[in-house]
Amino acid sequence: MTKFKVPIEKPKPDINRFLDIMKGKIIPDKPPLVEYLIDDALMKPILENMLGRKWVETSDKIDYMGGQMDFSKENIKTVNAWLDNQIAFWYHMGYDFVRVEASLTLPAISLKVADTAKGVKGVTRAWQDETKGVIRSWDDFEKYPWPKITENDFYIHRYICDHLPDGMGFISCHxxxxxxxxxxxxxxxxxxxTLYDDPALFKAVTDKIGGLIYEYDKHLLELDKLTLIxxxxxxxxxxxxxxxxxxxxxxxxxxxxxxxQLSHEKGKPYYLHCCGKVDAIMEDLINDVKIDGKHSFQDGVASIFDAKKLYGDRICLLGGVDMDKLARYEPENLRKYIRQIINKCAPGGKFAIGAGNSISSYIPVENYLTMCDTALTY
Amino acid sequence: MSNEILENLKKAILEYESEKAANLAREALEKKIDPAKALNVMTEAVRQVGDGFGRGELWLPDLVGAADAMQSAMPIIQKEIERKGMKVETLGVVVVGTVFGDIHSIGKTMVCTLLAAEGFTVYDLGVNVTAEKFIEAVKKYKADILAMSALMTMTAPEQRKVIAILKKENLRDKVKVMVGGGSLTEEFAKNIGADGYDPTAPGGAKLARRLLNK
Incomplete structure (x- = not known):
């Protein structure tokens, strides 16, 4: 196997430098790394085989977005060990931050099928049902078990803040x-x-969820060590x-x-991960919502090269490595492609390199390592 | 009177009124309106929505709404056509499904509706369809086209697997293969040996015509 610069034995994370690069205050010789989510299928072999750590399953339920952990006395050690692994992974892979997120309990209908990604065996993936929801009427809306936010919802966030290595930041969201x-x-x-037949119900459900996330963010932003949402x-x-x-x-x-606004009041940036071709709302996101950064750029849909020209001086751009190329390219071609992205997007700062979307189970570990290595050795 | 019912049936589809469309289809049959004429106005309406989507004037929910209204009225009319033993001209037989490991159905269902609107005979195998089931259906229905959908990069290789089995079974020359889905690219489609790819459902329906030179 190729020798990579990652994982790094003694990394020197610097979240303040990361933020300054994202604001365009520092123009670095190479862009920092960024990721949105990284699948267990990649974390596990890297933690076990390259970092010599023991993999820990959290017993979280896959059919809830972000998982729902068991915080019982009996399981808390497992949760802590899982969090230690998360911190170790982001730290040793050369990031300036740990990114972990969790969701409130919002049960929905999930369809489970086998993960057909190469090399992934015996894993089930949960997908949301596209045709049948749990809320179809006002009665469903009234009866839905809407969660109440409690301090327990922030256990993992507090743990991470308390165990961050020097120089590391913490990025999260609902x-x-x-x-x-x-x-x-x-x-x-x-x-x-519902959008056409009962817009009032559409708005009621949207506002209920929107309000819950707003309250959730208020709690998140109370954490001193939270870098940004x-x-x-x-x-x-x-x-x-x-x-x-x-x-x-x-x-x-x-x-x-x-x-x-909530983030800005606390002096923290607000970044948005938003997949797909969203040109129609990009100006709204920048000028009205006032996002400070955006993640998810993929060739043929919303290329990072176009984004750099159109938005690169107004917001910071995160990621940009096309998922299809990351999944399929041979390492040498992948290196050339990643260097090309850095050449074009790093000048002027406000850019961090990483995958154009979440690192999913089908991304070969070697390609993920190649991407990180190319960026760190640029 | 019959014109008014047909106009209302078309309008119901254009306004995404599923229940109304089904009721008007029933009313049309009660009033002895030629089911082929009813089918024509319905397919015309769906094509109109598909074209609007293609021009960027309409959005995905419009396609979903029109497809749903069409799906609710279509079986009523089709049943009558079959009962009467009427022969409806078809552009060809298309077997459609979402590949194994993938449960995404919206794109696939829209392609089915738009293919039917174009004049194809469509067999929808549903989602999470194994390679074996695709092959079985191609044989059973004597398909002219096999259309496979895969939304995820991780499920797209299933399309390659099905094409390989088609070759093994000496069926590849007898059936055109078209592929679609959010994660696919023209390059990937060529690479796996598909005959055609289009990123949108309306484009997929037009592609089917081109593949059969219709």
Whole structure:
């Protein structure tokens, strides 16, 4: 196997430098690393085989977005060991921050099928039902077990803050944004019909979720060591936005504007992970919501090269390595491609290199290591 | 009167009124309207929505709404066509499904509706379809086209697997293969040996025509 610079034995993370680069205050000789989410299928072999750590399963339920952990006395040691692994992974892989997120308990219908990714055996993936939601009427809305936010919801965040290595920051958010949870609870088809047939119900469910995330963010932002919120909320697919832009502006962006304001009041940036072709709402996100950074850029959908030209002087750009290329390219071609991205996007700062979307189970470990190595040795 | 019912049926689909569309389909049959004429107005409406989507004037929820309204009225009309033993001209037989390991259905269902609107005979195998089931259906329905959907990069290789089995079973020359799904690219489609790829559902329906030179 190729010798990589990662994992690093004695890393020197510097979250303040990371933030200064993202603000354009420092123009670095090479961009820092960034990731949104990294699948267990990659974390496990790296932690076990390269860092000599023991892999820990958390017994979280896969059908809740972000998982739901068992914080009972009997299980807390397991949760802590899992968190120690998370911290060790982000630290030794050369990041300036740990990124972990969790969701409130928002049960929905999940469909489980086998993970067909190469090399992944015996793992089940949960997908949200696209056609049938748990909320289809006002009665469903009233009866839905809406969660109450408790201090227990922030156990993992406090643990991370208390165990951060020197120089490391902590990036988090509520796992799943307003639109994402709406589509989980109503299903995509269900929300489409409700949008036209009963816009009041559509708004009620949206606002209920939006309000919960707002309260959640208030708690998050109380954590001194929280660097920033990088919220996920996917509004697009490969061709366009998932619902008409005017409806995104009407129902969802006002919530993100509130989250951004909340962050800004605390002097922290607000970044958004938003998949797909979202050109139709990009100016709204920058000018009205006032996001400070955006993640998820993929060639052919929303390329990082185009984003650099269009938005690179106004917000910071995160990621940009196309998932298809990251999954399929031979390491040498991948290195060339990543160097090309750095050459074009690093000048001027406000750029961190990483995958264009979450690092999923189908990404070969060697390719992920190649990406990190190329960036760190640039 | 019959014109008014047909106009309302078309309007119901254009306004995504599923229940209304189904009721109007029933009313059309009660009033002895030619089911082929009813089918025509329905497919015309769906094509209109598909074209609007293609021009960037309509959005995904519009396609979903029109497809749903069409799906609710279509079986009523089709049943009558079958009962009467009427022969409906078809552009060809298409077997459609989402590959194994993938449960995403919206894109696939829209392709089915738009293919039917174009005039194809469509067999929808559903989601999480194994390679064996695809092959079985291609044989059973004597398919002219096999259309496979895969939303995820991790499930897309299943399409390659099905094409390999088609070759093994000496079926590859008898059926055109088209692929689609959010994670796919033209390059990937060529690489796995598919005959065609289109990123959108309306584009997929037009592609099917091109593949059969119709």
């Amino acid at each position: 796992a799943g944004g307003v639109y994402e949870h709406l589509s989980r609870l109503m299903s995509y088809e269900g929300l489409c019909y 990088l919220q996920g909320d996917d509004y697009g697919y490969s061709e366009q936005v998932l619902i008409p832009p005017e409806d995104i502006r009407k129902y969802f962006l006002p919530w993100h504007k509130k989250y951004a």
